[in-house]
Amino acid sequence: MTSRPPHPDDPAGNVGDRSATAPGGTPGGTATAAAARDPSVPAVPGDGTAAVPADDAPAASRRPGDLASLPALYPAPIPQDGLEAGRVLLRDGTAATLRPGRDSDRPLVAEFLRRVSDHSLMRRFFAGESREAAVESLLQVGSPEDRYTLLVLVGDPEHPRIVASGTYVREEREPDTAEVAFLVEDAYQGRGLGTLLLERLALIAARHGIRRFVAWTQPDNRRMLEVFRASGFAIERHHRDGYVVVSLDVQPSPESVERSEMRDRIATVASLRPLFRPRGVAVVGASRDPASIGYRILEALVMNRFAGPVYPVNPKADVVGSIPAYPSVLDIPGPVDLAVIAVPRDAVLDVVDQCGAKGVRGLVVITAGFAETGAEGRALQERLVAKVRGYGMRMVGPNCLGLINTAPDVRMNASFSPVFPPHGRVAMSSQSGALGLAILEYARDLGLGLSTFVSVGNKADVSGNDLIQYWEEDEDTDLILLYLESFGNPRRFARLARRVGRRKPILAVKAGRTAAGTKAAGSHTAALAASDTAVEALFRQAGVIRADTLEDMFDIAALLANQPLPAGPRVAVVTNAGGPGILATDALAAAGLEVPEPSPATREALRRFLPPAASLANPIDMIASATADHYRQTLRAVLADPGFDAALVIFIPVGLADVDGVAAAVREAVAEARQAGHQKPVAACFMSARGLRQPLAVGEERIPSYRFPESAARALAKAYEYARWRQRPLGRIPAHPDLDVAAARAVCRQARERGGGWLSAEEVTRVLAAFGLPVVPSRMARSEEEAVAAAEALGYPVAVKLASRTLVHKTEWDGVQLNLPDAGAVRAACRRIAERLEAAGRRHELDGFVVQPMVTGGTELVVGVSDDPLFGPLIAFGLGGIHVEVLKDVVFRITPLTDLDADEMIRSIRGYRLLEGYRGHPPADVDAIKDVLLRVSRLVEEIPEIAELDINPLKAFEPGRGCRILDARIKVEGGENGER
The missing domain is CATH 3.40.630.30 (Gcn5-related N-acetyltransferase (GNAT))
Structure with missing residues (x-):
């Protein structure tokens, strides 16, 4: 509580506030724009080329310098x-x-x-x-x-x-x-x-x-x-x-961001603790009808031995399930931290009022009929959320299955699931209640132990982001599983996942990959599903392991939850049948893993006990007569071989094969390896009905067993991909000292005030130049004679391009005239453009002509940004020309980009070898390309009015010669929508 003391000009002493932006030569700029962005503006589709002109363009491509030597920006925390x-x-x-x-x-x-x-x-x-x-x-x-x-x-x-x-x-x-x-x-x-x-x-x-x-x-x-x-x-x-x-x-x-995130984490964990570890639970709507959801929830709490008191609430019954019932929450004598609400929709708000008056801290609203049903339901849900927050409570749901905590000192099944999974170290959130029932049953059958399970339903209050923060601090959780149908705040999700994933893997299935699936997900959850391109980019940057199906998710989870991470990509395949070994090798190679030969010492050791017909290469085929002892000795040898990082053991029963004996041999070999200090993951594939997919126990460690080798190979590949991400540095956002954020912002805000739309050629250049982007020298001309004068000042040959704020696809109007050698050619080019528009009745849309010197050589690239309605700016990079139009060789990332993100983008395109120099093609200045990507990322983060940006082409020259932007366009949202 501060204010300036009184003085003659301010007798009240309350001058008020106004806040600041980024230091270090960044006028009017701020590194916090990403946090301030509200990604609620729809993306604007469009393609093609746009004019890039002006007199104040840099005369030469700017060199990026040493990005590592620049100070770093620290994006501010993103509120939920x-x-x-x-x-x-x-x-x-x-x-x-x-x-x-x-x-x-x-x-x-x-x-x-x-x-x-x-x-x-x-x-x-x-x-x-x-x-x-x-x-x-x-x-x-x-x-x-x-x-x-x-x-x-x-x-x-x-x-x-x-x-x-x-x-x-x-x-x-x-x-x-x-x-x-x-x-x-x-x-x-x-x-x-x-x-x-x-x-x-x-x-x-x-x-x-x-x-x-x-x-x-x-x-x-x-x-x-x-x-x-x-x-x-x-x-x-x-x-x-x-x-x-x-x-x-x-x-x-770094200090302010770290402290802010710590405070947020502490508050979030404190807010959710009453949900997961309540002193008492009230079941509001507990019915005496055994088929009712209220009765099933009460029964689940009691039968699974919840470690606290359970209070049925039913105004029409004195006893429910042999337990004294209460007419309302207010009549319960003891403390109640959690209320599970399973009453008709129209009664929910009254129950919330009772819970608020009682001092309940957490709610699980099972009842459906809210936002998932349409406008009326959404309005009711908004009232529900307002009440919950007004009383200071947290809420799971509505329209959910409930939540479960298997901790031995809690044992709470506050759901209507008949399955109480075994205790383990895997936490899971599901956006689908019905699917949650199947998930719990599947986890139980696999023997995959869960620490907690939450069906978030409509996510009106408690979201997946909240749960990730809770599980980050939960000592009982080592692995986080998510079934997602939509995102509430994906930018915050990315921020949290990037931090939490360094300690605990996050494994997700995102429904709605196709257009049909997205539509179905939207109608099911009454939430807007994000484009799969943005989801893929977000997961890749944040280190989230993506599974294609629920089965894949559990296959991967079985490995991550029970085995160490692989230190490298080299896998030994041990098998008693050649066919499955070949299938495993193909699957491993397709997933980016390696199947190298054993070391000479390992081959010599194998030769001592395996039959002469056995293959000592990789896969190591011990042939069908392999005994349990062959498995034990072979697996022990490959786990000791420093040339392998993981092992895949395949067994197919032949005749009267000893399945139990082989399983015991695998356990013994792994136990010996662990005692010897070899911490390498082991996956098994027992292709038999007996013991199918049952983990093999080695003390507290379990070895996951898969039905087919391809499943095991995919799980190992995902584990290695995650291990690589976790070892990767965090990356930095360089604070370029030469940005004039205020100048670029002024141009875009003026455009927004006039209604938005595409910027003029001069405006585009001013914005790009303000962010130090290497625009090719250009001149704007209003007439043929001005174009000639510009060409002579720049030097022939030149290019003449159509300049228009409405006709952005210049090639459709013969609006790009190249290699003009003299004044006559320039006049003729201007005339052709004007006559083409005149014939179409659109001559009035011609702003003028952009004149540029011809730029030869280099590699054509494209850089683009579109504003996703949920994810904010989505940046694209790829080879230009036919490569982007035909081959679609483009990669995407979500801003803000770090230096490592930019580097990964460049190296991820299929045509990267061209940038390195391939078969006579000159190499490109990769450092300059990286600098352009980072500056564009900063531009769209700092100027939220920008809805779309295209740079096509960006010419990249040989190392040391930088890049040049030959064409660009920028679209600005109009009115208040520009303030995202």
Whole structure:
């Protein structure tokens, strides 16, 4: 709670706030734009080439320099809900609602001030002004360019109450500085609200060109001084006129980002703990009908020996299932942390009110009929969520199966699943309740132990992102499985998965890969499914292991949950039949793994005990007569061979083969290897009905057994792919020092204010040049004579191109005239373009002509960006010309790109060998291409008004000669939609 002390120009002492952006030569820019982005604007389809012209283009391609020597940017944390509005979590896990202040909030602000103590008001306003006068000072409503107030509200949404406010106001004398001030109701102090408001205001202010916050506080206001100190922002303190003046740079730093994520993680875990480890559970809607869902939930809790009290709630029954029942949650005598609600839809909101009054912390709403049913259901779900947040609760569902915690000290089946899976170290979330029933049964049959299982249903509150954070800290969970049909906040998912995946693998099946599947998923969940291209890019960057089917997911999970990760790609195949060995070899090679020969020492060891007909190559075919001892000795030898990183053991019973003996031999060989320190994964394939797909136990370790070798090969490949990702450095986002973000933003905002659309040729060049992108020297001409003058200034031969903000596909209008050797050719080219448009009745759409020097040589590339409605900017890279049009040799990633992302993009295209130099084709300047990708990524992150960007072609020359942009186009969203 700070504010500037009173002075003649400001008797109230409440100047307000305004926040700052990125330091280090980045005028008006901010590295936090990614967090501020609200990806809710539909992508705009389009293709083709666009004009890239202008007089102020760089005269030469810019050299990227050493990217590693540049300072790094640290993207700010991404809130689960919107930056400026949505759910927030207090330090103790209590939920609240954040939103901007409005003029209509004056009565609420007045009530808020009446509840605040005189001491707290004095901390905030210094001068001790009346509560009535303080209303206007506190509620700074206006454009976020100049002043902004955020409020935190709790309570019934129809009668909310404000418990905290934060404000910034831009300084008139220092436009890049804003004063910031906070006020928190006494009962809510010490619960993290001041820090939360500081973080959000800093992100919002930075987006509007503010670089620095200043706050005045009293020297003994230790709590507020601690808020600034613990924020992680770089701060300076000095004393002035008896007060402490705190100045902080709002640019995210490693420390501020780490502390913010830690606080968010602590709050999220605290908020979900009552769901997973409740002191008491109420089943609201517990019926005496054994066929009802309410009865089945009650029975599941009791029969699986939940370690706490269970309270049936039924206003029409005194006893349910031999347990005393209560007419309402309010009548339950003991504490209730979790309420499982299985009542008719129209009764749910009343039950939530009862739970709120009782002090329940978590809800599982089984009831369906909400957002998945249409507009009426969505409206009801919004009311439900508002009530849940108003009471500070968390909710799973609605329209869900429930949740399960198998921990021995909990044993909670708060679902209507008849299956209680064995305890294990795998956590799973399913977006489909019906599928969840099958998943639980399948996991039980496989012997795959689960720590927790959650059916998230409509994900109205608790989402997969919340669960990932909970499982990150859960000591009982080593592997996370996700069945997804849609994303709520994919950018946050990517951020969390990238962090959590370094410690615990995340394995996902994403439904809706095809257009038909996407449509089905959307209707099933009432949520917009994302494009599969974006999903694939997100998973690859975030290290999420993607399974194509549920069966694949469990195959991979069986390996990840039970075996160490492979240190390399080399797999030994041990078999008693040649055919399956060949199939395994083919599958391993197709998946990118290697099947090398055993070392000479290993071959010599195998020769001592295997029959002469056995093959000592790889696969090692011990032939059909192989005994259990042959398996034990062979597997022991390959696990000791340093030339192998993993082993795949295949067994086909022949005649009266000893299946149990072979299984025991495999166990013994693995046990011996572990004792010798050989930590290599082992997968088995017992192609028999007996013991099919049952794990082989080696103490607490299990060796997964697959029905077919291809399944085992795919699992090993996915495990190796994940191991490689985990060993990969995190990557950096270079902070280019030569960006003029303010100049580019001004161009795009002017375009947005006039209604958006494609930028003119001059505007495109100004935007690209502001971000240091290597635009080829160009001149804009309004007439034939101006075009000739431009050509003579640039030097022949030249290219003349159509310039138009509406006709973006220039080639359709003969709008690209190349290799023009003299003035006559230039005049003729301009005339052809104009006559072509005149004939089509579109001469008025001609803005002029772009004149460029002819650029020869180099490799044509394409770089593009489209704005996915959920994922935000999706950046594409590939070879240009026929390669992009016919061969579709393009890769995609989600911004912001790190240096490693950019490098991987370049190396991932099929035509990368051309960039290296292939059969006389000159190599390309890969470092310069990488620099272009990173600058484009930064451009679309910093300027959220950009809906589409195409650079085609980008010419890449030999190493050391850089790149040149020959053509580009940029589309800007109009009106408010530009503020994503």
